[in-house]
Amino acid sequence: xxxxxxxxxxxxxxxxxxxxxxxxxxxxxxxxxxxxxxxxxxxxxxxxxxxxxxxxxxxxxxxxxxxxxxxxxxxxxxxxxxxxxxxxxxxxxxxxxxxxxxxxxxxxxxxxxxxxxxxxxxxxxxxxxxxxxxxxxxxxxxxxxxxxxxxxxxxxxxxxxxxxxxxxxxxxxxxxxxxxxxxxxxxxxxxxxxxxxxxxxxxxxxxxxxxxxxxxxxxxxxxxxxxxxxxxxxxxxxxxxxxxxxxxxxxxxxxxxxxxxxxxxxxxxxxxxxxxxxxxxxxxxxxxxxxxxxxxxxxxxx
Amino acid sequence: xxxxxxxxxxxxxxxxxxxxxxxxxxxxxxxxxxxxxxxxxxxxxxxxxxxxxxxxxxxxxxxxxxxxxxxxxxxxxxxxxxxxxxxxxxxxxxxxxxxxxxxxxxxxxxxxxxxxxxxxxxxxxxxxxxxxxxxxxxxxxxxxxxxxxxxxxxxxxxxxxxxxxxxxxxxxxxxxxxxxxxxxxxxxxxxxxxxxxxxxxxxxxxxxxxxxxxxxxxxxxxxxxxxxxxxxxxxxxxxxxxxxxxxxxxxxxxxxxxxxxxxxxxxxxxxxxxxxxxxxxxxxxxxxxxxxxxxxxxxxxxxxxxxxxxxxxxxxxxxxxxxxxxxxxxxxxxxxxxxxxxxxxxxxxxxxxxxxxxxxxxxxxxxxxxxxxxxxxxxxxxxxxxxxxxxxxxxxxxxxxxxxxxxxxxxxxxxxxxxxxx
Numbered sequence: 102x103x104x105x106x107x108x109x110x111x112x113x114x115x116x117x118x119x120x121x122x123x124x125x126x127x128x129x130x131x132x133x134x135x136x137x138x139x140x141x142x143x144x145x146x147x148x149x150x151x152x153x154x155x156x157x158x159x160x161x162x163x164x165x166x167x168x169x170x171x172x173x174x175x176x177x178x179x180x181x182x183x184x185x186x187x188x189x190x191x192x193x194x195x196x197x198x199x200x201x202x203x204x205x206x207x208x209x210x211x212x213x214x215x216x217x218x219x220x221x222x223x224x225x226x227x228x229x230x231x232x233x234x235x236x237x238x239x240x241x242x243x244x245x246x247x248x249x250x251x252x253x254x255x256x257x258x259x260x261x262x263x264x265x266x267x268x269x270x271x272x273x274x275x276x277x278x279x280x281x282x283x284x285x286x287x288x289x290x291x292x293x294x295x296x297x298x299x300x301x302x303x304x305x306x307x308x309x310x311x312x313x314x315x316x317x318x319x320x321x322x323x324x325x326x327x328x329x330x331x332x333x334x335x336x337x338x339x340x341x342x343x344x345x346x347x348x349x350x351x352x353x354x355x356x357x358x359x360x361x362x363x364x365x366x367x368x369x370x371x372x373x374x375x376x377x378x379x380x381x382x383x384x385x386x387x388x389x390x391x392x393x394x395x396x397x398x399x400x401x402x403x
Numbered sequence: 404x405x406x407x408x409x410x411x412x413x414x415x416x417x418x419x420x421x422x423x424x425x426x427x428x429x430x431x432x433x434x435x436x437x438x439x440x441x442x443x444x445x446x447x448x449x450x451x452x453x454x455x456x457x458x459x460x461x462x463x464x465x466x467x468x469x470x471x472x473x474x475x476x477x478x479x480x481x482x483x484x485x486x487x488x489x490x491x492x493x494x495x496x497x498x499x500x501x502x503x504x505x506x507x508x509x510x511x512x513x514x515x516x517x518x519x520x521x522x523x524x525x526x527x528x529x530x531x532x533x534x535x536x537x538x539x540x541x542x543x544x545x546x547x548x549x550x551x552x553x554x555x556x557x558x559x560x561x562x563x564x565x566x567x568x569x570x571x572x573x574x575x576x577x578x579x580x581x582x583x584x585x586x587x588x589x590x591x592x593x594x595x596x597x598x599x600x601x602x603x604x605x606x607x608x609x610x611x612x613x614x615x616x617x618x619x620x621x622x623x624x625x626x627x628x629x630x631x632x633x634x635x636x637x638x639x640x641x642x643x644x645x646x647x648x649x650x651x652x653x654x655x656x657x658x659x660x661x662x663x664x665x666x667x668x669x670x671x672x673x674x675x676x677x678x679x680x681x682x683x684x685x686x687x688x689x690x691x692x693x694x695x696x697x698x699x700x701x702x703x704x705x706x707x708x709x710x711x712x713x714x715x716x717x718x719x720x721x722x723x724x725x726x727x728x729x730x731x732x733x734x735x736x737x738x739x740x741x742x743x744x745x746x747x748x749x750x751x752x753x754x755x756x757x758x759x760x761x762x763x764x765x766x767x768x769x770x771x772x773x774x775x776x777x778x779x780x781x782x783x784x785x786x787x788x789x790x791x792x793x794x795x796x797x798x799x800x801x802x803x804x805x806x807x808x809x810x811x812x813x814x815x816x817x818x819x820x821x822x823x824x825x
Contacts, residue, residue: 135598148669162554220598221598221599221673221676222676223599223600223601223679225602228606228680229607267663268663270660270662358680359668365666365668366662367667368657369657369662
């Protein structure tokens, strides 16, 4: 059990770890919000508010990160007394929340909004979601604690949507399978790999499936000839039919409780011979939980 | 009672700090409780000790504080009282020696509690006459070096009590150190009731949590899970925590082709909602001085499959009732135990409910009650310095019974006292 390994040692003794001393003064403790998810994706927020437990004029404010502060970048939900010194707000699954990262604040008339700290996020009901493939847009909101411990929300809103499932990494190729929502794979359906550096470079793999289920095998050798030696991603899209003009769907993995897939869902890279020499290739999730394939010198990105 | 804890750093993060905050908070419902932190490097403690516990520090290491003492010349000189074989020796100094001694010479308390070996040495040697002296062991005697054990053996006889977190470790103390007249007993760490509803056993997920360190043997768990996946590919394993073993585990997972089934989740705080997503917990360590994560998982309603390693698991899990104990180092045995619970929904749910019930004995209020009984008993017997005439007959009896051992303790005490006043 370590207690405080970051305390400075006496001078002359090498420090095992570096750590910056906390700066003073620290702001007063911010209110803490717990969140509980229902199986449809609706979220209930409980804010600890012992001094404001009877208050009817506060609101839960979400601001989209990187937004301009316009109406589309803010969402306000009434916070109402719910007993036990708590205020409660509900974000139903039916409320439209554009894609992005949303920071949570408590706000009252005439006062600056206060950033909420993240308490207990009980997300057990959304660890493995299987919404009806036929019904409307796929809406996902995953509350999470930022690295500073604040409450934020990751939102996706996709219609149609291609949800990635298990991946099978083999020598020289990867099998991608998943489920389609809001569209069915028809004759001529393909997975398109689009080179991010130059989207005119496209490689396609035929899709097998029964309409809502899809599966395709991507061969890494397809990416070898144009590789220029740097870290190079190819983004994966699903084109449901072979017809020109059919809308392609970005393949992503969003139907669970993991807000940031990149570090958690990690897949092995495999050697790939290219005209520029040996490389490594493998699938990975982007910071937006979209599925891509990466060609690079190293097995893992630096 | 007035109870004064002495802790390395109440402002940090760690098991000892958390359990001390829990204990102090519960004791403060009935008693006057303070936590004295040798160091302070942050404005506020991370763990909640409740409104009634006073917390203060002896050495301020906040760089922007007017009291900042990190550059004091005295702090550059090695400690003389804090034992040199202690793991944190390099953080202690002549300054901590002096400040701790000043605190202990004037401490207003009926009970003074040390929370690590080096601080137990301080309280044993330097506390004014009067208070009862209790030294806590949060790790185990076996985990200390021979040199530290020798240093403790010389000073611990001056304590009134030594508490360990397991009966097994208490037995080690009784067997390996001669502590005549010192009460040696086990009081487990406490774990509060989780702030989420218990798991209902339906999640097809095995959960493990802890530092990714070799001693935790997550490699064993991953191998065991390879066997699980052969017959139950619908189940997943989530391992929470960070640490030096991460890359090694990552490549093991990749080599075994388990990247769809075994997820390294990274650190999570709080953990309770993560336990509640699973329906079985797994602990495959080769050593657990207590087994805090076992209790945490049980309080969230998860049966635990654990290796029967020294020291904690066997004292926490009732084998076959609220979990399964398997031989350490045996991946097949771990897999068999996991599959038994995975393949029998009724058994898993029954054991999960039993785990939630059984682990209530680790509630801070219950653990605090055990400490309270111990402290009251010791206070009524009288602390080291107040065992005056009233207890002299008892002393003589014990002295006669224990012969040389007791005399050695008295002589050692006299020598130390003499050394200090000289």
